[in-house]
């Protein structure tokens with residue numbers, strides 16, 4: 457049997473940048489932008505998609521959303537179909553990405569509610585994960601993820617860093633296991649601390 461290879465087709469890369477800060481002038485977004493710019497240098501033909509969870513805010517899960525998620529497709533009413541269509545679009549965007557950059561501020565020891573609600577809309581049984589006899593299986597596979605976190609204090613390696621293990625666990629649950637974290641810490645501990653926190657993050661970005 458002959459294998460047909462189309463050697464003229466360019467190997468297109470899609471970068472999805474997810475901004476999850478609750479403000480426009482955010483350190484996490486600034487650094488995520490810098491990382492994306494660095495990735496664009498090594499992937500000059502890459503398509504960039506930016507999902508800004510502040511300007512395009514998503515609603516909390518509620519009775520209607522959960523009803524939509526748990527109603528079989530053929531039985532969904534118009535409102536439930538609209539809720540699923542929004543979730544499907546977010547999932548399609550995620551699955552189409554080869555590289556995912558997440559700008560993730562630490563708010564109250566965890567992720568922003570913007571990022572949490574995004575996760576709530578993309579975590580779908582049978583779509584982004586499924587349960588097997590061996591346990592849960594993530595269905596969003598084969599992607600490289602970078603998380604750029606910005607923090608006022610210094611929590612890396614301490615029990616109060618609830619953000620890193622949460623993100624690792626959630627991302628792995630949906631199949632995203634190749635995750636690199638970049639930390640900008642101590643941003644609210646004075647100007648010197650801020651500059652050295654930003655410099656450490658920028659050093660990590662330069663090494664990507």
Ligand SMILES: Cc1cc2nc3c(=O)[nH]c(=O)nc-3n(C[C@H](O)[C@H](O)[C@H](O)COP(=O)(O)O)c2cc1C
Nearest residue numbers: 477482483484485561562563564565606607608609
């Ligand atoms: C609502 C809120 C909660 C915060 N909670 C924490 C925290 O738990 N730990 C911490 O180190 N810094 C905390 N900070 C400081 C932020 O992590 C810091 O300002 C960082 O730059 C936020 O990222 P951003 O600039 O992308 O919004 C908090 C800031 C805000 C606005």
